[in-house]
Amino acid sequence: MSSYIIETHGLTRRYGDQVSVSNLNLHVQKGRIYGLLGRNGAGKTTTMRMLLGLTAPTSGTIQLFGHPFKGPQKESLSRIGSLIESPGFYPNLTGIENLNIFARLRGLKDSRWIKQALELVNLPYSDKKLYAHYSLGMKQRLAIALAIMHDPELLILDEPVNGLDPIGIAQVRTFIRTLCHEKRKTILISSHILSEISLLADDIGIIDHGILLEEESLANLEKKNTRYLRITVSNAPAAALLLEDKLNAQALSIIDGHTLTTEDPRLDTGEAVRLMVEAGLTVQDVHLYEDTLEDYFKKITGGEGIA
Amino acid sequence: MLKLLCCELAKLRRRPLFFAAAASSGLIPLGCALFLPEFHTFSSGAEAVDSMMSALFQMSACLLLMPALVVLASSLFFTEHDQDTLKNILTIPVSKPALAMAKLILLLLFAIAFMAAGGLINLGILLASGWTPDGFGRLFLVGLGLGILIWAGALPCILLAAALSRSYIISVITAFFYTAVNYILSMNDHFLTQPFGLNAGTLFPGPMAFRWYYQYLDLTSPQLTGLLERIGPYFLNTAQTFLAAGAEAAVFLLLIALVFQNQDT
Numbered sequence: 001m002s003s004y005i006i007e008t009h010g011l012t013r014r015y016g017d018q019v020s021v022s023n024l025n026l027h028v029q030k031g032r033i034y035g036l037l038g039r040n041g042a043g044k045t046t047t048m049r050m051l052l053g054l055t056a057p058t059s060g061t062i063q064l065f066g067h068p069f070k071g072p073q074k075e076s077l078s079r080i081g082s083l084i085e086s087p088g089f090y091p092n093l094t095g096i097e098n099l100n101i102f103a104r105l106r107g108l109k110d111s112r113w114i115k116q117a118l119e120l121v122n123l124p125y126s127d128k129k130l131y132a133h134y135s136l137g138m139k140q141r142l143a144i145a146l147a148i149m150h151d152p153e154l155l156i157l158d159e160p161v162n163g164l165d166p167i168g169i170a171q172v173r174t175f176i177r178t179l180c181h182e183k184r185k186t187i188l189i190s191s192h193i194l195s196e197i198s199l200l201a202d203d204i205g206i207i208d209h210g211i212l213l214e215e216e217s218l219a220n221l222e223k224k225n226t227r228y229l230r231i232t233v234s235n236a237p238a239a240a241l242l243l244e245d246k247l248n249a250q251a252l253s254i255i256d257g258h259t260l261t262t263e264d265p266r267l268d269t270g271e272a273v274r275l276m277v278e279a280g281l282t283v284q285d286v287h288l289y290e291d292t293l294e295d296y297f298k299k300i301t302g303g304e305g306i307a
Numbered sequence: 308m309l310k311l312l313c314c315e316l317a318k319l320r321r322r323p324l325f326f327a328a329a330a331s332s333g334l335i336p337l338g339c340a341l342f343l344p345e346f347h348t349f350s351s352g353a354e355a356v357d358s359m360m361s362a363l364f365q366m367s368a369c370l371l372l373m374p375a376l377v378v379l380a381s382s383l384f385f386t387e388h389d390q391d392t393l394k395n396i397l398t399i400p401v402s403k404p405a406l407a408m409a410k411l412i413l414l415l416l417f418a419i420a421f422m423a424a425g426g427l428i429n430l431g432i433l434l435a436s437g438w439t440p441d442g443f444g445r446l447f448l449v450g451l452g453l454g455i456l457i458w459a460g461a462l463p464c465i466l467l468a469a470a471l472s473r474s475y476i477i478s479v480i481t482a483f484f485y486t487a488v489n490y491i492l493s494m495n496d497h498f499l500t501q502p503f504g505l506n507a508g509t510l511f512p513g514p515m516a517f518r519w520y521y522q523y524l525d526l527t528s529p530q531l532t533g534l535l536e537r538i539g540p541y542f543l544n545t546a547q548t549f550l551a552a553g554a555e556a557a558v559f560l561l562l563i564a565l566v567f568q569n570q571d572t
Contacts, residue, residue, distance in 0.1 A: 053397070072398070082398050086391060087391075088390055088394060089390065105311070106399055130321070
C-alpha cells in the first residue's frame, strides 16, 4: 500500500482543446501540509475538484488513502473535508441551520460536532443571523467549519483565506497548523499567495498552466534558493580582480562600473571589505541577498511574479 | 432518501415562494365561498360538496397547482447551482439523481398536501355554512389522487425547465404556457373523446385527469347531460389513469435525473 494519502499518476483534465491539468503526479504525505501554489487559472481548483470526484479526469489515476479513487465514493469522501472555491450555503438559513443540513446528510446525529467546529473557527453557536447577512470572512469561516465538522483525516482547502482580514488570515493559519501538528490531519491547501504557502506548508507543489513544475519540501526548496553578495564600490572591475586574486572568489559578475555580485558561499565578507578598503577602493554598500519563494517561483515558471 | 427529504424540507425555511404557493391552496375555496353567487343557493349538502370540490379540481388543481409545482421545482433545482451548495452535497457524497428524486418526492408531497388543504378548507366552509358534507370523503380522496396526477403531469414541464435553461423567467413562462395548454385540452371534446391508449387524450395530464375525476362528480345537472353523453364512454377508471400517469412519471423522473446528472457542477 502507498505511503501517500493522495497520489495521482498522469492526472489530466481537458475541456475541449484546452488542457486544464496535464499529466499531474501529486504526492501528499500523511500528517503534512501540502501547499499547491500557482497563479489564478493554473489548474489548482480543477486538481482539487478531481480529487473530490466533482470533476472527472480525462485520463490518469487517483489514489486516496492508498486505494484507487474512481468517482465519488463514500469510503473515501467521508474521510475528507473540503472547501472548494467560494463558500456555498443556503442564504435563507442561519449558519447552524446550514451546518445541520449537511451534518444530517453525513449522518452526524450529535450537535456537539457542529458546536466544536464553530468554536474552532470562532463563530458563535447560538447566532440567529441568516447566512445572507454574513460578511465574507464569516462565510469563509462557516465553510471551514463545514469542512472540519465530521473530523476528517484529510482536508482539501482551496484558497481558504480568501476574503479574510489580516487577523482572520493569521487565525486560520494558526488553526490549520494546529489541525496538522496536533490533530495529525493531512492538509492539501491551494493558494496564489506565496507568503501564505511559505508560512504554512511542509511540502510545496508549484503548478503552472496545468503542469506540476516542482514538488519538494519547503526545507529543500529553501536550500535551492540562491544566496548572493552584492557589493557597491567605487570601481567594480578593480574590486572583482582583487577578490578573485586574493580570495579566489568564484562566480563574480560585474553588473556595472560600481556594482558586482558573487554567489560564492565561501567568500569571507569582512576580509573582502578589508582588502578593498586597503586597496583604496571606496565601499559604499555590501548586502547579502537571498532568493525568496517568489523569486524561485518566477525562475521555474519563467514568468512574472504570482500575485 | 428520508434523510434527503428531511433536508429538502429544512431548506424551505423562510422561503416566501414556497409559503405563497402553499397559501394559494386556500385561494379557490375561499374565493368560491365569498364571490360565487350560486354558493348561497345550494339545495342540499351533497350539491354544495359537489360544487365546491368541482371548483377545487378544475381551478385549484389544474390552474394553480400545476404552475406552482413547476415554479417550485425550478426554485428547488436552481438553488443548488445558484448558491453553489451542490459541491457540498456531492462531496458527502450524495448522488445527483438521489438529490433530484428527493426534490421531486417533496413536490409530490406538496401536491397532495395542497389538495388536502384545499379540500379541508372546503369542508370548513361547508360546515361553517351549516351544510352536511355528504359525499365529501370520497371527493376528498379523489382530490388527493388528482394531486398525484397533476404532479405526474407537471414532470414534463419540470424536465423542460431543468433542461432548457437555469432561468427562473423561462421556467415561469414555460409553466404558465404548459398549464394553459393543458387546461384548453381538458376543455376540448376532441381530446376528451379518445379511447385509453397512446394518444393525446390519455397522455396529456389535463384531459386524462378530467376523464378520471369528472365521473366522481354529480352529473345530474341538466346542463351537463350533453357533455356526459359525449365523454361518458371515454371516462378512465382509476387503474387506467394511475397506470398511465405512473408510466409517464417513471419516464420523466428518469429523464430529469439524467439531465440533472449531466449538468455541470
